Amino acid sequence: MTSRRMVLKIGGAAAFVTILGGGAYLHGGGLGKARAPWSQDGTSFGDKRLDALAFAILAPNPHNRQPWMFTLSGADKIIITCDLEKRLPATDPFDRQITIGFGCLLELLEMAAAHMGIATKTVLFPEGQEGAHLDSRPIAEVSFVGAEKWVDDPLFDLVLQRRTSRNVFNDTPVPEDVLAAVLKAETSGRAINLGGTIEPRRVGEIKDLARQGWQIEYETQATRRESIRLMRIGNRAVNENPDGISLGGMAMGAMGASGVLTPKALDRPGSFAFKASLNAYFRLIESARGFVFVTSKDNARTSQIEAGRAWVRLNLRAQDLGLGVQPLSQILQEFPQMAEPFEAVHTMLAPQGGIVQMLGRIGYGPKQDPSPRWPLSAKLYKA
Ligand SMILES: Cc1cc2nc3c(=O)[nH]c(=O)nc-3n(C[C@H](O)[C@H](O)[C@H](O)COP(=O)(O)O)c2cc1C
Numbered sequence: 001m002t003s004r005r006m007v008l009k010i011g012g013a014a015a016f017v018t019i020l021g022g023g024a025y026l027h028g029g030g031l032g033k034a035r036a037p038w039s040q041d042g043t044s045f046g047d048k049r050l051d052a053l054a055f056a057i058l059a060p061n062p063h064n065r066q067p068w069m070f071t072l073s074g075a076d077k078i079i080i081t082c083d084l085e086k087r088l089p090a091t092d093p094f095d096r097q098i099t100i101g102f103g104c105l106l107e108l109l110e111m112a113a114a115h116m117g118i119a120t121k122t123v124l125f126p127e128g129q130e131g132a133h134l135d136s137r138p139i140a141e142v143s144f145v146g147a148e149k150w151v152d153d154p155l156f157d158l159v160l161q162r163r164t165s166r167n168v169f170n171d172t173p174v175p176e177d178v179l180a181a182v183l184k185a186e187t188s189g190r191a192i193n194l195g196g197t198i199e200p201r202r203v204g205e206i207k208d209l210a211r212q213g214w215q216i217e218y219e220t221q222a223t224r225r226e227s228i229r230l231m232r233i234g235n236r237a238v239n240e241n242p243d244g245i246s247l248g249g250m251a252m253g254a255m256g257a258s259g260v261l262t263p264k265a266l267d268r269p270g271s272f273a274f275k276a277s278l279n280a281y282f283r284l285i286e287s288a289r290g291f292v293f294v295t296s297k298d299n300a301r302t303s304q305i306e307a308g309r310a311w312v313r314l315n316l317r318a319q320d321l322g323l324g325v326q327p328l329s330q331i332l333q334e335f336p337q338m339a340e341p342f343e344a345v346h347t348m349l350a351p352q353g354g355i356v357q358m359l360g361r362i363g364y365g366p367k368q369d370p371s372p373r374w375p376l377s378a379k380l381y382k383a
Contacts, residue, residue, distance in 0.1 A: 030235035030250070034242035034372035038160055045376070048116055049078050049144055054376050055159050056109035059312055061101030062329065063088055063230055066243050066374055068105055068139075071381040076144045080105070081381075082134045086243075090226040091217065091333050095134040096304055100357060102139045103308020108159060109142060115156045118144050129301055140305075155316040162316050163370065165324030169287040169363025174198050174323065179290060182318045182325075182362070191296050191303045192310050192357070195349065198290035205348065206359070210285045213330030213341045218278050219269070220337045228266045232372075242372030285328060288361035292318075292325065299355045307357035318362065327360045 037057060044051055049072055057066065067086035071079040080102070087098050106122060113120045120142050127137040176198065183194045197203060217223045230244030234253030238246045247261070255261035265273035294310050296303040311327075318325045331341040349356050 031238055031248045033239040035370050037373040038370040052109055052112035055112035056105050057376055059104035059108050060164055062097040064243050064371055067098055069381055070379055078142045079138050080140045081138050090222040093334050094132055099301055099304040100308035103305035104312040107309040107312050111153045111156045114151050117147050121145050124302055158316045158319045162319045163368035165326045165368050167365035168283050169289055169365045172364045174290045174362055178321055190306050192306045193295050196292040206291045207285055209331050209341045209345050210328045214281050216337050217330045228263050233261055238372050242374055246372050289363035292360050292362055293349050293356055294358040295350045295354050295356050297354045311358045323362055324365045325360050325362050332356055
């Protein structure tokens with residue numbers, strides 16, 4: 001079978017302006033270490049499970065916490081657990097978003113295994129997981145069960161190119177047929193639905209709510225501090241801690257060193273850094289040319305996993321069509337201060353009841369850099 005692994009050249013001398021995590025930042029070529037997991041050169045890790053996991057860890061996940069840990073068990077099984085330290089208790093009090101990230105991971109894992117000609121059998125929450133918070137019991141056990149199934153997914157080719165957009169979108173409208181292609185339903189028999197809109201009045205209404213949500217998240221001390229604590233300012237910080245909210249690049253490093261962009265300044269209402277951060281995300285919201293969303297009938301853990309599976313597929317399809325996508329999750333968050341816009345967005349997008357699991361803006365914009373990742377080796381427990 002011809003290998004379709006792609007070598008992604010990352011880094012280089014050219015620095016360029018991008019927007020990352022809500023601000024306009026200058027990126028240099030110094031993030032090679034943090035981006036190395038995106039460079040698949042076809043070298044095997046010596047175990048098919050690891051080869052597949054190397055793709056799976058590129059999954060989108062909230063605040064790029066990469067909460068997954070893997071134990072290789074026996075000859076063919078992977079036990080996937082949550083590193084409970086990586087949860088987001090303020091913005092994600094019931095681990096809903098963290099669980100969605102595991103759905104994204106599982107989808108890519110199964111896709112990568114299928115690409116290698118290996119069928120997988122996934123058992124979700126094999127020991128249960130019924131509490132309000134995730135615990136140390138497994139999220140999933142995935143067995144590589146042999147080669148009897150051979151379903152190579154065309155979306156696999158896009159795994160290394162997939163990005164979450166953090167750029168301001170340009171004025172180009174999103175055509176109806178592109179939206180339809182991104183939302184292409186594969187949801188039959190599943191507990192989730194995909195939706196989207198490019199209708200100007202509806203887009204305007206969602207933008208208003210998204211703005212409100214961002215303002216609440218940033219002006220609420222606990223949720224703001226959770227994000228600030230996870231900011232990595234400058235290339236060295238990103239390379240040392242390739243997760244969280246990465247503000248890499250020489251300019252970021254310089255602003256951090258000069259005291260303009262520091263956790264303290266970001267946390268001080270009225271400071272330049274505080275206002276810049278607030279306004280940068282407002283600009284992202286404002287530039288939305290449409291919205292896409294994933295809803296589920298209930299909020300079971302398995303539905304959250306399904307939502308993640310659907311989201312990453314939607315993200316891959318958008319990538320294929322040159323369309324940028326960025327989740328705007330603030331109004332979907334379950335902390336008390338968010339109750340009003342949370343209710344409003346549910347009335348709007350899930351009028352029959354149910355949960356809006358993901359909401360994202362769509363549009364066209366500059367090419368996005370790959371986001372940092374821990375190497376796979378950092379995510380392995382010894383069996
Ligand atoms: C459940 C979930 C919620 C997310 N919410 C946001 C969000 O509100 N804002 C945002 O910029 N990105 C959001 N993201 C995207 C992540 O920040 C992104 O996946 C992560 O930083 C890794 O970047 P990548 O997708 O480009 O690999 C979310 C992703 C998931 C899975």
